[in-house]
Amino acid sequence: MFNYTVNVPNILHSSISSVSVFNGLNFSNWSEQVQFHLGVLDLDLALQEEKPTDITDTSSNEEKTHYKAWERSNRLSLMFMLMSVAENIKTALSKTENAKQFMKNVEERSQTADKSLARTLMSTLTNIRFDGSCTMHEHVVEMTNIAARLKSLGMTVDESFLTQFILNSLLTKYGPFQVNYNAMKDK
Numbered sequence: 001m002f003n004y005t006v007n008v009p010n011i012l013h014s015s016i017s018s019v020s021v022f023n024g025l026n027f028s029n030w031s032e033q034v035q036f037h038l039g040v041l042d043l044d045l046a047l048q049e050e051k052p053t054d055i056t057d058t059s060s061n062e063e064k065t066h067y068k069a070w071e072r073s074n075r076l077s078l079m080f081m082l083m084s085v086a087e088n089i090k091t092a093l094s095k096t097e098n099a100k101q102f103m104k105n106v107e108e109r110s111q112t113a114d115k116s117l118a119r120t121l122m123s124t125l126t127n128i129r130f131d132g133s134c135t136m137h138e139h140v141v142e143m144t145n146i147a148a149r150l151k152s153l154g155m156t157v158d159e160s161f162l163t164q165f166i167l168n169s170l171l172t173k174y175g176p177f178q179v180n181y182n183a184m185k186d187k
Contacts (some may be wrong), residue, residue: 092109
């Protein structure tokens with residue numbers, strides 16, 4: 001027999017403060033934190049299972065207990081997630097009374113934002129130029145970080161491709177360096 005009792009410690013409210021606010025660009029991190037906290041609080045039943053069939057007069061005590069546990073988990077999970085979503089994002093999300101569906105809605109919103117971010121990062125990577133306002137090392141690190149962010153969005157930038165982007169971003173006075181690098185690469 002399953003124990004479907006959902007105990008909510010007094011720390012539910014304080015748990016939300018340790019969850020990153022979903023801002024449209026951090027779904028993976030936000031989702032992981034939300035699922036962890038709801039799991040620790042034993043409130044993740046509604047995220048793990050679909051809504052059980054409605055209880056009837058003929059439902060067993062176990063089915064009634066499970067239904068009530070799922071309802072409570074769903075209600076508290078939904079409130080927990082809503083409290084950790086930026087206000088401007090909440091208004092753009094489809095309304096739902098189901099925690100699992102809410103998580104899917106947030107993920108879909110995130111994917112739209114990810115596509116926009118990927119376009120912006122790709123444009124930055126292809127158009128960035130070394131202007132001497134920072135060190136060469138900082139410039140290379142910045143371009144490498146952009147490539148890493150693209151990779152986290154599912155767009156892998158090959159190392160040799162990144163190297164060419166970096167070389168192409170240098171001022172013309174670094175032409176001999178580019179020629180030397182290309183000569184070394186050919187050997």
